[in-house]
Amino acid sequence: MLVNLKEVKANKPLRLSEELKLLGHIVSLEGSIQLFNEDTYELKAKASIKANLICDYCLKDVSHSENFSIDEPLELQGEDLEKFTLEPILAALIHEHLPMQVLCKEDCLGFCKDCGVNLNLESCICSKSNEDSPFSKLLELDFKEV
Ligand SMILES: [Zn+2]
Ligand SMILES: [Zn+2]
Numbered sequence: 001m002l003v004n005l006k007e008v009k010a011n012k013p014l015r016l017s018e019e020l021k022l023l024g025h026i027v028s029l030e031g032s033i034q035l036f037n038e039d040t041y042e043l044k045a046k047a048s049i050k051a052n053l054i055c056d057y058c059l060k061d062v063s064h065s066e067n068f069s070i071d072e073p074l075e076l077q078g079e080d081l082e083k084f085t086l087e088p089i090l091a092a093l094i095h096e097h098l099p100m101q102v103l104c105k106e107d108c109l110g111f112c113k114d115c116g117v118n119l120n121l122e123s124c125i126c127s128k129s130n131e132d133s134p135f136s137k138l139l140e141l142d143f144k145e146v
Contacts, residue, residue, distance in 0.1 A: 001090075005074075005081040008035050016045055022090055026050040029090075031070065041074040043086070049094055053102045057110030058118055068097050 001020050008014045013032035020027050031045020051064040070093060074084070109119035114126040 001086045002083050003033060003086060005033065005041055005076075005084050008033050008041060010035050016043075020090075022087060023094060024052055025094060027090060027094065029070075033074070036073065039076070041076070043070055043072050043074055043089065045070045047090075047093070049097070051094075051098055053098070055104035055108055055110075056102050057108045058104060058120055060104040060108075062102055062104050064099070064102070066097050068093075 001018060003014060003016070005014075013034040015032050016029050018029045020029070026049070028048045029045050030047075031043065034042050034044060036042045046067065047070055048067045049065065051066060053062045053064050054060070055062050072089060072093070074089065076084075079085075104120075111117065112119055112124050112126050115124050117124040
């Protein structure tokens with residue numbers, strides 16, 4: 001997404017209303033780029049991400065929505081002001097706002113580390129041998145989604 005920063009004047013922010021695809025996610029951006037002082041530009045916007053993530057445990061696709069506000073100075077290091085690209089800063093912000101851990105459900109069992117079976121779908125003999133462990137009861141708890 002290229003913007004022309006030369007269009008941004010002290011009393012004339014550059015309006016942004018965009019939907020773009022970044023890192024495989026859909027990102028909507030509503031806001032503007034403003035001139036903060038002589039040569040500092042700021043991106044102020046509301047962003048919403050429709051992220052396509054993958055469960056850390058079982059690799060199932062997980063859709064995730066995240067909304068956040070952006071209030072970031074644009075760091076200019078000799079870039080072409082007429083063709084400034086917003087993707088790097090957006091990619092960093094998306095990365096920052098997506099969850100560190102992604103689970104398809106709170107009690108996802110993932111794959112058996114011994115035989116590779118998806119334990120959400122079927123059980124295997126390996127897990128039976130652990131039935132006496134004090135933690136086996138935890139696995140049976142049902143975290144109902146509210
Ligand atoms: Zn999962
Ligand atoms: Zn197994």
